Each structure stands twice: as C-alpha cells, then as structure tokens.
Amino acid sequence: MADILDEYCERFRNWGKWGLEDEIGTLNYITPEKVIGAARLVKQGKIFSLALPFDANGPQTGRFSRVNPIHQMLATGTDHATGRQSFQGRPFPRGFGYADDTVTMPLQCGTQWDGLSHIFHNGKMWNGADASLVSSDGAARNGIEKMRDKVVTRGVLLDIARAKGVESLEPGYAITTSDLDVAAERERVGIEPGDIVLVRTGFMGYCLAHGWGTYAGGDAPGLSFHTAPWLYEKRIAGIASDTWGVEVRPNELPDSFQPLHLVMVVNMGLLVGEIFALDELAEDCARDGVYEFLFVAPPLPVTGAVGSPINPLAIK
Amino acid sequence: MADILDEYCERFRNWGKWGLEDEIGTLNYITPEKVIGAARLVKQGKIFSLALPFDANGPQTGRFSRVNPIHQMLATGTDHATGRQSFQGRPFPRGFGYADDTVTMPLQCGTQWDGLSHIFHNGKMWNGADASLVSSDGAARNGIEKMRDKVVTRGVLLDIARAKGVESLEPGYAITTSDLDVAAERERVGIEPGDIVLVRTGFMGYCLAHGWGTYAGGDAPGLSFHTAPWLYEKRIAGIASDTWGVEVRPNELPDSFQPLHLVMVVNMGLLVGEIFALDELAEDCARDGVYEFLFVAPPLPVTGAVGSPINPLAIK
Amino acid sequence: MADILDEYCERFRNWGKWGLEDEIGTLNYITPEKVIGAARLVKQGKIFSLALPFDANGPQTGRFSRVNPIHQMLATGTDHATGRQSFQGRPFPRGFGYADDTVTMPLQCGTQWDGLSHIFHNGKMWNGADASLVSSDGAARNGIEKMRDKVVTRGVLLDIARAKGVESLEPGYAITTSDLDVAAERERVGIEPGDIVLVRTGFMGYCLAHGWGTYAGGDAPGLSFHTAPWLYEKRIAGIASDTWGVEVRPNELPDSFQPLHLVMVVNMGLLVGEIFALDELAEDCARDGVYEFLFVAPPLPVTGAVGSPINPLAIK
C-alpha cells in the first residue's frame, strides 16, 4: 500500500519536464532574466563566503567512509630555505623557490552540492535514469559537471533560528512550511521561482562552539518531510542548510532514511546544498535587514562526480 | 650587479602597502564600489565557466609531482542496483540508495589560483614573510583561504590570439605591453584598477585539438617579463591566462625560472590564474563585442593551501 | 558452441576442492611440511628482493586508472632544520624532530599479487562466489587479507630468456609448456606441488633499459594460454612473472582479454604475481646454479582488497 513517501515521490516528480535528456533539474528555473535580476541585488559591495574551512577540523568521523580533507604539501618553503629545492638536478636559479600541495577529500565532506546522481530510489535517479549508470567510472548521467555554468541566481536566507529567537534549533526539530513562511514574512522577503533558499538552523554554529558531536549523520534539526510541497510549488532552483543533511534527523517517516532526499533529489531534481556556513551572513542580514542577494556557487567540474565541494558566495 | 630582475622586484614591490599583516595583496584593489560596478555589467544573463574539466584527461604529466585529478567512488549505483549497499549492517529501507566519491589532486593541477604563498624569492614570500612559514603543515601566512571572500570584480578578456588573427600564439611568443594595449583598444575596453584581466593566447584550445604535448611546463606563449610595469601600473587585482604558467616559456631572462612570478607574486602580491579555459567566452565576446563582465572565482578555502582549483565564472 | 576457453575453465576448475568456504585456492597446496622443506633451502644466507621500487618512475600510464605510487611527506627534516616543527603548539623538546609520509597507490600498480577477487567470469569469481560481493565496500569474499599468513614456500625460478639465450623474449612471444620444461631441465630443478614458480621473460629489464613503452597493458611476452594444463597438473601454489600480466599479449584466443586469467584466477584459484623484478636473482642463479629457494611474499592485509603490493624475498 502506497504511503506518503510514495505519494510525494510521484506527485512532485519532474521527470521529463525539461526533456528526457535533462541533467540539471530545477536549475532550469534560472533564466537569463533571473540572473540579471539577481545581479541587481548587489548594492553594497559586500561579499560573504559560506564555506566551512576545508581542513582536518571538519565534522567528518569516517562514517559513510567520509573523512575530513587531507591537505599535503608537494614542496615547501622549508625546503627552499634549507637549499633542498631543485629543478632537473640543479638548484633553481636566481633564488627562485615554490610551494605546492595536494588535497585528498570526499567531494561531500564539507560545504557541498549534492549532484543529481548522488541519490537513488528503487534503481533510478533523476529524470528516470538507471542508477547503474553511476559505476566505479563515475556518473555517466547527471554528473555534477553538467551544472558548471548554472549556479548564479538570487539567494534568500531564511533564518529560522533567529526567527524563533534561539541560538540553534534542537536536534530532531522538524522545520515546517509555516516556519519557512513566518521567517520570510519576518524578513520581508518573498520566495520566487529560480531562487536558491538558504535555511539557517544555527546548528553549525552550535557545533563549532561546543564540538561536532554527531553533526555528521546524527540527530539534527532540519526540514520536515512535509515541506516537500512547499519546495515543489515555489519552483525554487535549490535549497541549502547549515546541517549535514538538510532534512531533520531522526527522520520522521518510520523505517526510512533521508526520505525527503528521495523526493527532492531523485524526483524533483532539486539542487541540495549541505554544511553551509551561514552565521556571518545571518549576522549581516540581521543588521541591515536585507535577506536577498546575488548568490554564486559553481561546483568544481570534476567529470562524473556525484557532488562537489564549493565556496558559495552571497554578494549584497 | 643588479639586473632587471632585481630592479623590477624592487621597483614593483608592494610590501607594506596594505599593512604589514596583509595576506591578500592586490585583491585590496577590489573595493565595495568595484563590486557594485562589476555586478552592473550583468546585462544578458549569460554565464560562462572558465574551468577545464577536472579529470584524468588534464595536461599534467607528473612533472613537478603534479598529476591529473584522481576521481574515485566510495559508493555507486551499481552497488545499489545489485543490492550490495547497506547501512549499519542492513539494506537501506524503502529502496534508498546513494553514490559518493572522492578526489585526490594537486591543488594547482587544473584551472587554478596561485596563492601568495606559492612562490618564494631568496627566502621570502609576499609582504616579506619568511618562506619557512610554509612547512609540511601548510602556509601559516598567505594561505589561499585568506582570499575566500575576495574574488568578485570586473573581468576583462584580452583576446591576443584573435587580435593577431591566429588560432594560437606560438610557443615562445612573448606578449608585449603593446599587444595588451592593442587588444584592449580593438575590443574598445579599458583596464581599470581592481580588474582581473584574462589573457587569451589560444594555446589551450590548440592543445585540446592537437594533444597536450609539453603544455605543462614546456614551451608556451605568455606574458613577456617586460609587461611587469603594465601589470603594476594598471593596479589590476589579478591576471590569468589559458596556459600553464601565464608567462612566456622559455623564459626570457638568461638563467632564470618563471622570473615574472618573482615580480608578480612575491613582490607585487598579484593574484595569478592559470589553465583557464577561455575559448567559449572568447567566442561569445567576439560575437557580441562585449569584453567586460562580472567575474566571480572564489578559491576553495583549504586551510593553509598555497593554491586552489577553481571554476571561475564570467557573467555577462 | 563451447571452445577451448570454456573447456579449460571447466576442466581446470578447483571450486569446492578445499571446501565451499575456501578463499585461498592453490595456497592450500602449501603444507607445513612444504614450509619446513622450503626453509631448508636456505644454505648461503643470501636474500633477494624481487620488488620494483615503488615510485613515480614505475610503468603505469593511467591506463585502467592505474597511476604510479604517489609518495608525499607529512613532516620533513627541512621543517625540523628551520625550526618549524611543533607539537601541541610548542617546539618539540630536546632537539627532537621527525619525518612522516604517506602513499596513495593502486594496490596493483607495482610488484603485486592478484587477489582471488581480482578477476570475474560471467558474474562469478573464485570458488563460485558472486562477483557482486566485490562492491565499493571492497571484497566481502576472497579478499587478499585471507592470504596474510600463507605465502611461504619453495620458489623456483624458470629463466626462459636465459634458456633461450636472449636478453628478453619478444613482445607477443607465447611461452609454451615445452619452454617451461626445457628451462627446468636446463636448471636441473623440478617443479613440485606447492611451489611458487617465477617465470623470467627479461622484458622488465629490457624496459628499464629502453623505456617502459607499452609495458603496462600493451604487447608483451608471457605464458601461452595453452600452459593452463601444466599450471593445473603441477599443483603449484602460485605463478609470477616480470611482466604486467603474466600471460602473452596480444592474447592468443580471438576476441578475448587475458583469457588465461579466467582459467587461473577464477577457476583454478591460482595465486598470480606480476611486475616481479627478477634480474638480480636470475644473475645469481646463473652464477651458482641454484634455482630453488625459500620464497616469502606476504601481502599487506588491506581488508577487502583485491590485490596487494609486495616485496617478495627469495632466500638462498
């Protein structure tokens, strides 16, 4: 017997809406006019980075095989300073020296986009493509690189924690449609088609102050499963939050795992962002009362990747 | 006896100009007004990604220990499709499945910013900091993360190849100050303080068509050492090109290695971008005659990194 | 219609021979008595390492996603020498310093064992286990770690190149059963159950002198497909060679890829070693006339791995 999960998956399914070959989903809501309008929101020349630093102090614990970024040097200033740096067997001429480095990281270990190839449901992914198209060779469909030139639009911050007057929502708190609407009203901001909506729970700030604890995959505040109609009807291009998984945990539906993802990513084709650092931006929005901005957050076009680390910018 | 390298290093040295603690160099030329003005350049809603795909087909050969990005899966759709995906020892409920992945890459193996800790000269780096501050623990000064919220400005494309009517400049061709000025004039575009200038040689396109060859570190067209005064006097915030190293190779000064880097990065504090994919943008600029745009290219804030892979966007 | 590939797969199938749960195949031929006898071969106290150096100069080209080992430092002597090494925010006491390092490598990029989970045939692997038991989580069956305490036995070098009086067999040359027998006879050595046989083609030495060329996956000398009966009937525990893939390339059977592997690994359960450095040992064997030795080559027990880098030792 079908339940609300099945019902929502079917009701909010956008497969075929932008053609059978589409691989970018709701990013199609971002039109040239939308981009132009978003750029007009830049009135003060302020720039906010919404990325958590990518380093060993991140939230990952190894769960789901996700570790924090591993940054390593290939060449250093200490090599240069001790005269140990060479080129083709000889010291570099004229006092030249350099440093170089590498990173090894899960693409979704920090501030990130979920690609549309990140989530499967019963053997399918976005637009009905077969899940097995994502093999060890990467995503032959719906790879993150398809979004390389798409993520420029109007961003709106919905600061739920501030609207409720708390430092952070409690783990397990399910943000409702009403919560979203109340925050928007309080901020005097509307949600328009093509927007990317940033939902602040305050939970990252709490964890930065008190320790990550179970941030990565444990209990957390987040969107209720029942916000699916809101996400669909607003025709937004993306949603992001300051938590590991955007939706509330523990999950609300019995015997389910990230059920809203099944609706959002697999069926709706919605761009989902996680582990966004929203506190500095939120402070500023509270100060100047402006909760809308130009939002630019291009993924790194790693071919066939199912997600990407990002440094999203809000520009006011 | 001092020669032109020493002379230029000293003459174009910005150390202390923005304070002794400064770690972002010429990005200081980007003012709030500059950001506002840049956003106003968005008139058509067109977005161009200037990143080369990050994958195994990149230009690196292992030289300088730089390899191409290594993308690997942590979880796949083929696992899901064969029922081999589990969570805490049991299958995921409700047909849920997911893919996840990692990347291992030199931070400067593809489209990238050089950080101000990337280059040293006689034991010093930008703003006079000691080179040995860049150790195996990363850059304690001038790390790329300091630029996390800085790289939003007006971008200008100087299409030198097109100005000269060639598919690509020849390897070894040294772009002169006059070449830059002629191109700007031809494009009816001025260079202003705080701009980031994109110099197209056509060499990447040539290599994409004919094989990378010695693209990574071998002979290439690029800026003449003698453009240093131009770079300095224009008070630009950054310079980028479609080659491995921006400056011409073989290098012009006898017994030198990337001498312009010593002037630009170490002394001027200029942001330098390399391996930019400029052809699609250039096509469009030739078509609509608009060579200026909003340019947004935030680095990934990898703590203590000396460079960063990027997906730069030009927005018209 | 069944051909010789199907026939050999069936005829030389050891599935169930050592129980349905067996995960080590022909290593079962190594009995305690065999180990004792092998140790008695140590009469001169000479030790030979059969590993190619693990570094960036290895044979891999990126084909099949295999790159050469990437060795990187976590801490260096240059850091120590410049006073940049610290512990919990303070310099190490008493002049202490250290270096530390990492490796990133395909497990089969250099001298290596193929695990019994490395090769599949029509959905099955060794002992009839389902291929899908090898997922992104690794090999749930037939992982290399099952062999952690098994690879100690009598080793025999069959120096085919020397027997034929050539520096190296030609790429494409298929070593016959007769070649193996003639070499053994010439060396006055018998092949006994439980032995691990090292077959020298000379091709690695040729490549070390003249460049790797297509060593990794291209044309190479190696075992003929028709040696399968010999490998089976001798009841050897393992076979290894100084080439990328042990068997001759191009492969002999039309429209096939490494067909002998299907017989050896999937059906016979034979341990296969590749990229062995045999030249120094071969020199010594030619000198003293002793072609048998204690052979010790334990895999690194990486849990769920389908192969392992090794440093095999021949001890005479």
Added chain:
Amino acid sequence: MADILDEYCERFRNWGKWGLEDEIGTLNYITPEKVIGAARLVKQGKIFSLALPFDANGPQTGRFSRVNPIHQMLATGTDHATGRQSFQGRPFPRGFGYADDTVTMPLQCGTQWDGLSHIFHNGKMWNGADASLVSSDGAARNGIEKMRDKVVTRGVLLDIARAKGVESLEPGYAITTSDLDVAAERERVGIEPGDIVLVRTGFMGYCLAHGWGTYAGGDAPGLSFHTAPWLYEKRIAGIASDTWGVEVRPNELPDSFQPLHLVMVVNMGLLVGEIFALDELAEDCARDGVYEFLFVAPPLPVTGAVGSPINPLAIK
C-alpha cells in the same frame, strides 16, 4: 649541563661503525650465517602474520596527521554484474570482468617499520646525516628502500605481559632491563646478536577488546628509557612491540618526547617496529614453549620513504 639523554646519545652512538655511507644501521648485525641459522628454526611449518588489518578500524585518530588506511575501489564486481564495465568503449569480451583498488595511507599508520630517516636530533639523523636531506622530495639518505633485502633473521618473542601474569601491562608501565631478562629466562631463550626482539605488552589486545582510546600517541606501557644499554649491548638488529611507540608513555625524562627514539633510531641505528599484532603468536609460543623463529618482514621499497607498512611473518 649534559644529562642522561645526552650521555646515552653519545655512549650508544654507532655512527661510522659500518662506514660513513651506511644507511641500514644495526641490520648490519644480520650476517649470512645468521640468516642460515634463522631458517633452521623452521621445524613445524607454522606461519604467523603479525600485522594488524589495514583498514578504517585502525588506531589512528588524525593526531600527527595520521589517519587510518583509506581503501577505495577503481573497479568492482557490481559494475561487472550490471554490465557497466568496459574496455576501450566496448564491453570486455567473453564474460571477462575485474576489480581493482587503491589505498591512501600514512606509511606508519599501522604495523610498520620506522625508517632511519624517521627521527632527527638537533638537525641530524642516523650516521650523522643532515636532517634537511629529508625534504618534500623524500629521504635522500636513510630511505626505507635501503632495507629492502635485509630483514630476515631470528626473531624472539619476549612476552612481558605473560611473564607478569597480566592481560596487559598498564599504560605508563616502564619495562625494565630486568623485565626483559626475566621473560627471556622464563622462556628459556637467549638474545643473540642480529636478533629482532618482539616485546609483547598485551596493550594492543586490550585495546582491541576495549576500544583504541589513546592508543595512538597517548599513555601506554613500553620500554623504559633505561633499557638503552641493553638494546645496545645485545647488538640486536631490531626491536618491535605491540604499541604505538615502543617506549613507555608518558615519557620518563622530564620535558622530553620519545627520548629513547633519539638514542635507538638516530644514534644506535636500530630498526624499530610498532603496532605489531603479537597475540596469536604469543598464544602459540605459550603452548609449544618455542619463543624463537624465522622472522621475515621486508619493507615495501617506497623510494625515499621514512617508514613502511609491513606484514611481518614469524615462521616456526
């Protein structure tokens, strides 16, 4: 004023003993006769692997930038089973399939040898070589690859925990010279030049049962600093234990960090092994009363590495 650390460093310094160019230290004590004698200890044909599994369940916590091994697949059986595996754009012929994998790991994250380039003292390493010879390019002197064909000798297990009748020595317990001698006497085994001595504290077994806790770098039982004379005078080739750092922690000398390493590694040139899994071997030794065996533990010859993961074998 010189104290016991300075005194021991000087008193037990073997620099120059095997020539100024020596890079293997006390492994020089292993003579051909020693190897022959060691092989004669193989009387039962039993093989013991002394390696902890290399996987995500290891003891590392990120401290000192050491993480546990990261094992990832390049190709899987699930790809094969779903028909997603191809070669040069076509499916493999004849039902062929394969799995392949990689590892990323600190070389000393699990069962391992410290190379003689791993530890520095006042700018020097083994045999008086300059510490700065270990740069980002690896160890130009005393690299682990120099030991590739050296580590075959008599092994002796000194089971201190069993001698004291405890499951595990307590963290902070400093094993004395007397403890070593008493255990040897109880086991009726002598320590001879060229031996590699395995000291069992029981602490790994305790941690495997109760959680790693601070195993990696925290308090642990281990050798007293005052065993240095014993280690020197016995002329052993190596020492290994079932702890993170062999020597007792907290360290005994005030304001010191791993002071015994300064004596052992830098001055004595002693091979030091850590994180050895000794419990299964110890059980067997207790059963049959035989505490000596052929010990074979070749490092992986990673060029310029300062340590190596190993799978040491004890063969009785």
